[in-house]
Amino acid sequence: MRRIGIDVGGTNTDAVLIDGNLVLVAVKTATTADVLGGVRTALSKLLAETASEQGRRVAAVVIGTTHFTNAVIERRALQRVGALRIGLPASASLPPFVDWPEDLAALVRGQVHMVAGGHEYDGRAIVPLDVGAIRDAARRMADAGLTAVGVTSVFSPLTPECEREAERILAEEIPNANITLSHELGRIGLLERENVTLLNACLQDLAHETVAAFTEALRGSGLSAPLFLTQNDGTIMRAEAASRFPVWSFASGPTNSMRGAAFLSGLNDAVVVDVGGTTSDIGYLKGGFPREANAAVAIGGVRTLFRMPDLLSIGLGGGTEVSADGVHIGPRSVGFRLLEKGLVFGGDTLTATDIACAAGRVDLGQRTRVAGLPSGLVTRSLARMGDMIAEGVDRMKTEAGDVPLLAVGGGSFLIPDQVEGCNQVIRVEHHAVANAVGAAIAQVSGEVDQIFSNVTRDQAIAAAQTEAEGRAVAAGAKRGSLKLVEMEDIPLSYLPGDARRVRVRMIGDIGSD
Amino acid sequence: MRPIERDELEPLATGAWILGTGGGGSPYLSYLNMCNLYADGSQVNLMDPADLADDALVAVVSNMGAPLVGQERLSDPAFAAKPVRMMEEYLGRRFDAVMSVEIGGGNAFQPLLVGAVTGLPVVDADAMGRAYPEAQMTSFAIADLPMFPLTLADIRDNEVIVARAASWKWMERISRKVCTEVGSIAATCKAPRSGAEVKAHGILYTTTQAIALGREVRRARRAHEDPVAAILTAANGKLLFRGKIADVQRRTTEGFLRGTARMEGIDDDRGIRFEVAFQNEYAVGWRDGRVVVTTPDLICLLDSVSGEAIGTESLRYGQRVSVIALPAPAILRTPKGIAHVGPRAFGHDTDYVTVFDDADPTEQRS
Numbered sequence: 001m002r003r004i005g006i007d008v009g010g011t012n013t014d015a016v017l018i019d020g021n022l023v024l025v026a027v028k029t030a031t032t033a034d035v036l037g038g039v040r041t042a043l044s045k046l047l048a049e050t051a052s053e054q055g056r057r058v059a060a061v062v063i064g065t066t067h068f069t070n071a072v073i074e075r076r077a078l079q080r081v082g083a084l085r086i087g088l089p090a091s092a093s094l095p096p097f098v099d100w101p102e103d104l105a106a107l108v109r110g111q112v113h114m115v116a117g118g119h120e121y122d123g124r125a126i127v128p129l130d131v132g133a134i135r136d137a138a139r140r141m142a143d144a145g146l147t148a149v150g151v152t153s154v155f156s157p158l159t160p161e162c163e164r165e166a167e168r169i170l171a172e173e174i175p176n177a178n179i180t181l182s183h184e185l186g187r188i189g190l191l192e193r194e195n196v197t198l199l200n201a202c203l204q205d206l207a208h209e210t211v212a213a214f215t216e217a218l219r220g221s222g223l224s225a226p227l228f229l230t231q232n233d234g235t236i237m238r239a240e241a242a243s244r245f246p247v248w249s250f251a252s253g254p255t256n257s258m259r260g261a262a263f264l265s266g267l268n269d270a271v272v273v274d275v276g277g278t279t280s281d282i283g284y285l286k287g288g289f290p291r292e293a294n295a296a297v298a299i300g301g302v303r304t305l306f307r308m309p310d311l312l313s314i315g316l317g318g319g320t321e322v323s324a325d326g327v328h329i330g331p332r333s334v335g336f337r338l339l340e341k342g343l344v345f346g347g348d349t350l351t352a353t354d355i356a357c358a359a360g361r362v363d364l365g366q367r368t369r370v371a372g373l374p375s376g377l378v379t380r381s382l383a384r385m386g387d388m389i390a391e392g393v394d395r396m397k398t399e400a401g402d403v404p405l406l407a408v409g410g411g412s413f414l415i416p417d418q419v420e421g422c423n424q425v426i427r428v429e430h431h432a433v434a435n436a437v438g439a440a441i442a443q444v445s446g447e448v449d450q451i452f453s454n455v456t457r458d459q460a461i462a463a464a465q466t467e468a469e470g471r472a473v474a475a476g477a478k479r480g481s482l483k484l485v486e487m488e489d490i491p492l493s494y495l496p497g498d499a500r501r502v503r504v505r506m507i508g509d510i511g512s513d
Numbered sequence: 514m515r516p517i518e519r520d521e522l523e524p525l526a527t528g529a530w531i532l533g534t535g536g537g538g539s540p541y542l543s544y545l546n547m548c549n550l551y552a553d554g555s556q557v558n559l560m561d562p563a564d565l566a567d568d569a570l571v572a573v574v575s576n577m578g579a580p581l582v583g584q585e586r587l588s589d590p591a592f593a594a595k596p597v598r599m600m601e602e603y604l605g606r607r608f609d610a611v612m613s614v615e616i617g618g619g620n621a622f623q624p625l626l627v628g629a630v631t632g633l634p635v636v637d638a639d640a641m642g643r644a645y646p647e648a649q650m651t652s653f654a655i656a657d658l659p660m661f662p663l664t665l666a667d668i669r670d671n672e673v674i675v676a677r678a679a680s681w682k683w684m685e686r687i688s689r690k691v692c693t694e695v696g697s698i699a700a701t702c703k704a705p706r707s708g709a710e711v712k713a714h715g716i717l718y719t720t721t722q723a724i725a726l727g728r729e730v731r732r733a734r735r736a737h738e739d740p741v742a743a744i745l746t747a748a749n750g751k752l753l754f755r756g757k758i759a760d761v762q763r764r765t766t767e768g769f770l771r772g773t774a775r776m777e778g779i780d781d782d783r784g785i786r787f788e789v790a791f792q793n794e795y796a797v798g799w800r801d802g803r804v805v806v807t808t809p810d811l812i813c814l815l816d817s818v819s820g821e822a823i824g825t826e827s828l829r830y831g832q833r834v835s836v837i838a839l840p841a842p843a844i845l846r847t848p849k850g851i852a853h854v855g856p857r858a859f860g861h862d863t864d865y866v867t868v869f870d871d872a873d874p875t876e877q878r879s
Contacts, residue, residue: 090668091587093546120696121582127669154585189584191542284831291831310831394779395833397757451581490826491764492581501581 001059004225005440006042007256007433008065013038014436015046017058021266025049026433035067036213043221058223060510063214064230064256064439068203068246072300075103079148080110081201082141084134084170085194086153086162087118090126096152096194101301108202110146113137117162118154121499122453126154134166138173148178150201152194156183158451178204185247187449188501192305199302200247207246211239228476228510232306234259234289234438235445235507238476250299251308256438258283258290258309261406263441264428270404271393271422275411278317278333282392283309285406287485314392316385318411320352326381329388343369352414355381362413382416390420397421408434445485445507446472451492453499461489464504477508514560514634517625519551524727525720527821529621531730531744532723532839534811535825536794537618537644538580542588547622550590550629557628560610562638562717565708569609571636572597573653573706574623577665577688578698580826586668586698588619590626595666596702597627603662603674604705612636612711614651614703616719617644617794623700635720642716642842643811646793648688649681650854652844653706656714660684664702667695716842722748730820740820741835751868753798753806754787754836755780755817761828774814774828776836787836789814791825796859798836807856807866809845810838840869 002024007014008031017025027045032038071077083096096112097105115137117129141149149170153162160183167179180201186193211229218227229242232251242249258272268288274281284291290309297306315331319338322329334341334349341347343354344365350373356362358370358378397403402423407415408431417425430437446468452460465484473479486505491498517525526544529537547557565571574597576588601607611624611631616639624635640651648654663675665688673691678684692699706715726747733743745752756776763772771792778785788799795812798805806812814823817833844850846867852858855865 087586090592091589093549093589093591094542094587098549099545121579121585124696126586126696188581190587191584395757491770492579 002057003440004043004046004058004061004223005436005438006039006061006063007435007439008035008039008063008067009253009435010066010070013042014433015042016430016433016436016440017046017050018437018440023264023430023437026430026436028433034213035210036217039063039214039217040220043217043223047221058225060228061218061223061225062228062230062236062439062442064252064435065210065249066253067210068207069250069299071203071206072104072199072302075107075300077206078107078202079205080146081108081198082111082137082146082149083109083113083194083198084137084149084151084166085112085114086116086129086151086166087126087190088114088116088130090118090154091190094191096150096198099191099303100195104300104302108198111137111141111144113140119156119159119162121155121158121451123159129162129165131165131169134169135173138170142174147174147176148180148201148204149174150180150182150194150197152182152190152197154190155188156181157186157188157193157449180204185245187305188451189305192303195302196247196304196306199299199304200245203246207243211243215239226476228442230256230439230442232308233445233447233505234442236442236476236510241475251297251306253435254281254283254309254311255290256435256442257408258285258438259288259441260434260436260438261285261408261428261431262288263437264430264434265404265406265426267404267406267426270406271396272406272408273389273393273412273415274409275407275414276317276409277319277338277411278315278335279313280316280389280392280409280411282312282314282396284396289485310396312392312396314388316352316388316414318351318353318414322350322352322355322381324350326377326384329381329384352385353411355385356413385414386416386419389415393419394421407431443507444472444475444477444510445505446470446475446477447503447505449501449503451499451501457489457500460500460502461487461504464502465506468504468506472506472508476510478511479508481511482506482508514558514564517557517559517635519548521724522547522551524724524731525621527727527730528723528725529616529618529727530822531726531813531815532621532642532719532811533617533644533822533824534794534813535791535823536646537615537620538576538583539824540619540622542583543619543622543626546588546590547625547629550626555629557625558634559720560634560636562636562712562715565610565636565711567707567709567712569708570606571706571708571711572600572608572611572627572633573614573640573703574611574627575614575620575701575703576623576698577692577701582696582698583619586696588622588626589668590630592666592668593623593626593700594630595672596664596700597631599664599666599672599674600662600702600705603664608633608705609708610634610636612715613639615639615641615644616716616723617641620644621720621723636711636715637720638711638715638717639719640715642719642845643809644794645854648685648703650858652714652716652842653704653710654681655844655847655850655853658704658706658710658714660704663688663704665691665699667699669695671695714844716844733820741815741817741837744815744820745837748839750837750839752835752837753868754778754785754800755782756785756787756834758828758830758832758834761830770825772825776834779833789836790861792859793825795825797856797861797863804863804866806838806868807861807863808859809841809850809854809865810867810869811841813837813839838868
């Protein structure tokens with residue numbers, strides 16, 4: 001099955017056409033300010049290198065983008081939001097936006113309303129829902145011209161009724177309302193879930209415009225394939241879902257890069273070392289997906305519960321400075337100025353790249369400029385770099401035994417052919433477009449994270465699995481291809497009824513049965 | 514008496530989470546509340562327990578319930594102060610100060626929340642020097658002080674007074690039942706203590722200790738030093754193991770989260786296995802199958818890079834952790850203390866094993 005993957009990064013827009021396990025065409029273009037231009041150019045370059053008949057048989061176009069994350073980080077193109085919290089008399093002292101950076105809150109906070117309602121963990125109402133207060137809040141938001149609203153109710157991931165009722169009232173009172181309900185986005189943890197809900201609400205206009213632009217670029221290229229966007233976990237969502245839930249794309253960059261490396265190498269379980277200019281990011285692939293980090297993740301300074309790939313960053317990159325005796329590697333780096341500072345490029349700073357050139361690992365710039373480096377220095381510093389990588393790999397490994405190492409990134413020539421703890425070092429072809437490849441191969445997922453009580457463990461897991469399957473199919477997965485990739489159940493302390501939190505993730509291929 | 518400064522709140526949260534030894538609930542939301550209160554002009558005073566008059570009346574407060582519910586029904590100072598007002602009404606007497614039942618976890622902030630609302634000073638002490646799951650696991654229970662009355666309030670208009678209880682364990686059972694009924698979260702004011710009782714039987718200077726610990730972590734991070742080593746130095750602790758989580762198993766019984774985490778060693782501990790058992794908090798540690806540490810020693814699992822404490826509910830496969838032990842308060846290490854909070858109190862058929870020299874058990878941590 002042919003698929004096109006496009007990675008819209010901050011600097012470059014890359015596109016690949018893949019067929020099964022083969023990368024047929026790969027192109028790189030500059031990202032444009034309007035996004036649309038870059039995608040259009042990438043697509044036309046890609047299709048120009050493909051026979052048109054082949055190009056039109058593409059089954060899906062998948063775009064990975066950092067556009068929405070960057071909008072939050074750079075505080076641009078965000079809209080004002082009405083925040084509705086349902087949960088009084090609880091939680092009154094910590095209102096919506098309470099832990100946001102002040103500059104971002106000042107841009108996004110339109111109105112804040114807190115009303116009585118919400119549920120207990122076991123489904124009982126905390127107090128009756130104050131529908132009058134919701135209608136009043138809706139009218140005040142409508143008067144102020146606010147259309148983007150984020151609604152968060154206590155324990156809504158377990159009992160979403162209050163949020164649904166609020167949505168109905170808001171839609172009646174606010175013309176063209178764009179309503180984000182927290183239970184559609186999130187996990188247990190009111191503040192973090194609400195933060196994600198409000199971030200999603202403030203990106204509504206941008207998401208609609210951007211996804212419309214992507215769709216236009218696609219149609220303009222004569223492609224009729226369905227459009228998907230990649231999400232944080234390495235899976236995809238339909239374009240319509242992406243325009244409603246832009247936050248789901250937040251961390252797709254590193255995920256796509258690691259997944260792309262897995263695909264290009266044909267390995268599902270490996271350690272991935274991505275060597276850049278200043279650092280190397282070491283991540284772990286398990287079953288073709290990155291292992292996720294555990295901590296709360298801040299986006300643009302806002303605390304969320306997104307799961308991000310677990311990456312260990314070490315101070316070794318192509319621009320890392322090397323001491324004159326070769327004993328100290330970094331942590332200083334010339335970074336993106338390598339092309340003027342590095343010895344082989346005519347500069348005056350001894351860098352990791354110069355050492356690799358002197359050793360003949362790579363041929364860059366003028367190698368004659370490093371021909372005079374003492375061989376002892378070159379050997380010593382190369383060995384030290386190899387040790388740094390081996391130590392990092394060991395820290396990330398979670399099981400005994402050797403694993404394969406996938407070497408990617410512009411500075412991957414720093415990785416030696418033999419690394420302790422690794423049974424092979426694989427230099428991945430096309431690694432410069434790994435992100436776009438990761439997008440092209442992404443699958444569809446459905447996830448459930450819920451608390452169950454008064455049922456057996458097996459019943460709880462089965463119920464979660466059925467729900468996750470339904471969500472995956474709704475997101476565009478072929479039912480017959482669905483596989484359980486993650487299952488975690490955590491019994492909960494101090495709660496009666498054998499309460500347990502079950503998290504299930506199902507993944508399958510794009511398509512319908 | 515001295516004011517607690519705004520810039521001590523974050524170190525207190527970091528330090529209290531470490532002293533929580535895996536339990537006690539994250540202090541984050543209570544910390545946020547205190548930041549808001551300080552931004553609105555509140556300030557709370559920290560009182561040296563030595564300055565308490567013998568006949569002073571001290572409120573012992575806690576936020577009781579399931580940590581998970583606390584993530585949805587958020588900590589609130591007005592709610593925290595309710596049972597304290599109830600107790601004053603019931604006793605017909607005003608409190609002179611307030612203290613926490615446990616310094617470990619979110620409850621480190623409970624007396625600060627109460628102090629900000631009521632103006633009461635916060636005594637620099639608690640009744641555990643760490644976190645434990647139950648009422649009879651306090652220094653006051655070990656000292657056989659009375660366990661009643663107790664007041665309990667929820668966010669609605671439900672207020673409960675337990676006027677008498679037959680024992681500390683009965684007090685635990687009755688109050689836990691009520692707490693569950695109101696949604697597994699409630700603010701409580703435990704049996705009031707006299708100044709003399711606090712001075713004789715409290716675990717003293719633990720707020721100061723938590724702040725100092727948190728400060729060290731932050732300083733080490735800023736200086737790019739090893740935060741775990743900084744914690745060990747600041748709290749006279751011992752490093753037991755460095756490794757990665759290889760497996761976590763959990764189950765609930767009688768409302769408690771129980772389980773074990775198995776780790777594989779890295780660096781100097783390569784090739785070594787370490788296991789910890791927990792019941793809300795970490796209770797017993799095995800190195801290559803041999804018991805090397807048990808409660809009441811404080812067993813803490815820290816993120817090896819950031820020095821941040823890792824709770825028993827957020828243990829995950831693959832985390833890189835350092836296992837450390839901090840010395841327990843002297844009263845917990847007496848034979849009576851060990852009967853209340855030693856390994857057998859958590860269902861482990863083993864004697865108390867400590868990694869610390871017991872030469873001077875009267876020494877007070879501060």
